Amino acid sequence: MTIENWDDLKYVLAVQRHGTMSAAARFLTTNVATVSRRIDRITQELGRPLFEKRGKSLVGTPAARRLADLAEAIDQRLRAELAQLHSGATAAPVTLEIAAPPAVHTHYILPRIGDLMATLPSVSLTLTDKAFAQGLGEADLQIRLGRPEGGRLRARKFRDVPFRVYHRKDRPLNGDWVTLTHRYPGSDILRSIYPEARAEPRLRVEDLRLVHRMVQETGLAGFLPGFLIEPGDGLVAAELPDNLRVFELWIAYHETRHGDPLLRSVVDWFCEPAAAAA
Numbered sequence: 688m689t690i691e692n693w694d695d696l697k698y699v700l701a702v703q704r705h706g707t708m709s710a711a712a713r714f715l716t717t718n719v720a721t722v723s724r725r726i727d728r729i730t731q732e733l734g735r736p737l738f739e740k741r742g743k744s745l746v747g748t749p750a751a752r753r754l755a756d757l758a759e760a761i762d763q764r765l766r767a768e769l770a771q772l773h774s775g776a777t778a779a780p781v782t783l784e785i786a787a788p789p790a791v792h793t794h795y796i797l798p799r800i801g802d803l804m805a806t807l808p809s810v811s812l813t814l815t816d817k818a819f820a821q822g823l824g825e826a827d828l829q830i831r832l833g834r835p836e837g838g839r840l841r842a843r844k845f846r847d848v849p850f851r852v853y854h855r856k857d858r859p860l861n862g863d864w865v866t867l868t869h870r871y872p873g874s875d876i877l878r879s880i881y882p883e884a885r886a887e888p889r890l891r892v893e894d895l896r897l898v899h900r901m902v903q904e905t906g907l908a909g910f911l912p913g914f915l916i917e918p919g920d921g922l923v924a925a926e927l928p929d930n931l932r933v934f935e936l937w938i939a940y941h942e943t944r945h946g947d948p949l950l951r952s953v954v955d956w957f958c959e960p961a962a963a964a965a
Contacts, residue, residue, distance in 0.1 A: 694725075695725045695726075695728060695729045696729075696754055696757065696758035696761070697715070697758055697762075698711065698715070698722055698725040698726055698729075699726065699729060699737060699747075699751055699754045699755055699758060700754075700755045700758035700759060700762070701714050701715050701722070702722065702726060702737075702738060702745055702747070702751075703747045703751055703752065703755035704755070704824055704825070706744040706745055706746075707743065707744060707745060708722045708723055708726075708745070714825070726738070729754075733750060735748070735750050736748055736750075737750055737751040737754070738751055756839065759823075759839075759941065760839065760941070760943050763827075763941035763943045763944050764943040764944075766827060766944065766947070780808070780809050780810055780811035781809060781810060781811065781949055782810075782811045782812070782813060783810055783811070783812055783813070783827045783828065783949070783950060783953060784812075784813040784814075784815060784825060784826045784827050784828070785812060785813070785814055785815070785826060785827070785828045785829075785830065785953075786815045786816070786817035786823070786824060786826035786828070786829045786830070787814070787816070787817060787829065787830035787831070788816070788817065788818045788830070788831075788832075788894075788895065789816045789818070789894050789895075789896060790894065790895045790896050790912070790914075790915060791830050791936065792814050792816065793896065794914045794915070795830075795845075795914075795936075795957075796814065800812075803953075803956055806956055807949070807952055807953065807956065809949065810949060810952075810953060817829065817831075818870075818871065818893070818894070823840070823939065823940070823941060827940065827944070827950060828938055828939070828940050828950065828953065828954070829938070829939045829940070830845065830936060830937070830938050830939075830957075831936070831937055831939060832848070832934050832935070832936060832937075833934065833935060833937065834935065834937045835937065835939050839941060839942045839943075840939045840940065840941060840942065841939065841940055841941075841942050841944075841945055842937045842938065842939040842940075843937065843938050843954055843958060844935055844936070844937055844958075845935075845936040845937060845938050845957055845958055846935075846936050847933050847934070847935055847936075848912050848913070848914065848933065848934050848935070848936055849912070849913045849931060849932070849933050850910055850911060850912050850913070850931070850932045850933070850934060851910070851911065851913065851924045851925070851930050851931055851932075852877055852880050852881050852908050852909070852910055852911075852924070852925040852927060852930055853902055853908070853909055853910075853911050853916065853922045853923065853924055853925065854902065854906060854907065854908045854909070854922065854923065854925055855902065855903065855905075855906035855921050855922060855923075856921050856922065856923045857906070857921070858905075858906025858907075860881070860883070860908055860925055862883055862884055862885045863884075863885060863888075863889045863905075863907045863908070864877055864881070864884050864885070864888045864889065864907050864908040864909060865888055865889060865890040865891070865892065865898055865901040865902060865905065865907045865908070865909045866888045866890075866891060866892075866898065866909065866910060867891065867892065867893070867894075867895070867898065868891045868892070868893055869891070870893075874891075875888075876910055876932065877908065877909070877910040880910070880927055880929065880930055880932070881908060881925065881927055884908065888907075889905075889907060890905070890907070895911065895912065895915065896915065898910070898911060899911055899915045899916075899920075899922075902922060903920060903921060903922065908925060910932075912934075938954050938957055938958070940954070
């Protein structure tokens, strides 16, 4: 058995990443009929199903996951080779996509973006929000909480991030709290630090910056990283035993990019002392 059209692999990868034919079609700038036809063709060549319908989403079978891993490795290797060809040449800047939680972009990247542009003039950046830690997706680099386990990712620790339960200084703790939605693993960790908190929060939101704003506006307790707390914002750490959890920020990239000097330069820039002290 052979796969006659290697180009079909990118359709498997797109559906595996995005979960629906329509989302894959939008990413590939094509239509659903084309995506469906390519998936059907490779399914027939393999003689086994690639995706299963679960609700509104398509979930990859083991065969789809293996092909998607292969396609991702090819994609990342191609990006590395193109970066190598660009290096030392008078060509347009190489574009790298960095995926990270929005608060990480705001606090760790934007204040130093001028320095990055001056240090690495051959790099053009695309910053995309990615709050969850599942895989690189289309990104070249991902900044995430926690070291990636398994897969084909390499990672380098960026820094430690202390989190505490905060509330507004003029609003004592009363059991009410605000947190992230259930889509975030560990979104209810506040209750392990503040046992008197009610079983369910009064508010759930989609971003740590919104948690910070809600704590400011309502005075409710919220579990926040220290880098979001600013002098004059009226927030104080709650006087609770063991009110500290330290998480690690890691920068991850596909193992096939380990020899990519431009990508490694960006990683080095992030991890230099100036960044680690921010």
